[in-house]
Amino acid sequence: MIELKTPAEIERMHTTGRFVAHVLQAVGERAAVGVNLLDLELLARELIRERGAESCYWDYAPSFGRGPFRNVICLSVNDAVLHGLPHDHVLRDGDVLTMDLAVAVDGWVADSARTVIVGTPREEDRQLVRAGEEALEAAIDAAQAGQHLGDISAAIGAVAARHGYPVNLEFGGHGLGRTMHEDPHVANDGRAGRGLRLRPGLTLALEPWFARTTDKITYDPDGWTIRSADGSRTTHSEHTIAITEVGPLVLTRREGELAGSGT
Known part of the structure; x- marks a missing residue:
């Protein structure tokens, strides 16, 4: 069942979204060569505790x-892309790090992810990360009242195709609000003009993610961390948005972030 939110409820989600953006910014600034993933997890925990968030x-x-997740942030490195379980890993020069965070503040959820390159970037990694950011902005631009869910999916798929990246359809975006996962599912490729018609009050987490050379995935023994099946590097960009009469409202935009820049 799809639950449309009132303007007041969207503003409460926006409050949560600003906090999620703040945490991702802080964790991203802390990520550097020689920093352990467990230190980044502890930073996220402390910020969530201080805010009284959940x-x-x-x-x-x-x-x-495999069992309950017992961390507050997903941290995925290089060929890992989704649900990365924070573990004893020291970041190295050139590592590609994805940070994914969802929290609730006063009962309302926001969800966002960003990928950064630690230290000296490889050009092919820079291009991959930029493509993910470009796909996210294309998805946001397509999220107009009166359009269809398929328009969002098609916008993501078009960016992937233009850059030559395969698209996995097992995991994608989703509705959210009072809980982290609500209807509808938002595939990262599809046909324009198909699917649910977008209405004001619909809130979605849009999250294109790509591996450079495969659409197949594998799971780590931890039962959580998802990797590209061929070991190629990955990227994941996500924002929570609300459909409004005047266009999409990004609820998790980081302060100073320019659309499509990832900065």
Whole structure:
């Protein structure tokens, strides 16, 4: 069932979204060569505790996971792209790090992810990360009242095709609001003009993610961390948005972030 939000409820989600953006900015600034992923997890925990927010990941136990998730942020490195379990890993020069965070503030959820390159970037990694950011902005631009869910999916798929990146359809975006996952599912490729008609009050997490050379995935022994099946590097960009009469409202935009820049 799809629940449309009132303007007041969207503003409460926007409050949460600003906090999510703040945490991702802080964790991204802390990420550097020689920093342990567990230190980044502890930073996220402390910021969430100080705000009185609630992690949507702690004790999260979907059918595909192995036991409850007992961390507050997903940290995925290089060929890892989704649900990365924070572990004892020291970041190296050139590592590609994805940070994914969902929290609730006063009962309302926001969800966002960003990928950064630690230290000296490889040009092919820079291009991959930029393509993910470009796909996210294309998805946001397509999220107009009166359009269809397929227009969002098609916009993401078009960017991937233009850059030559395969698209996995097993995991994608989703509705959210009072909980982290609500209807509808938002595939990262599809046909324009198809699917649910977008109405004001619909809130979505849009999250294109690509691996450079495969659309196949594997799971780590931890039961959570998802990697590209061929070991190619990955990227994941996500924002929470609201459909409004005057266009999409990005609820998790980081302060100073320019659309499409990832900065």
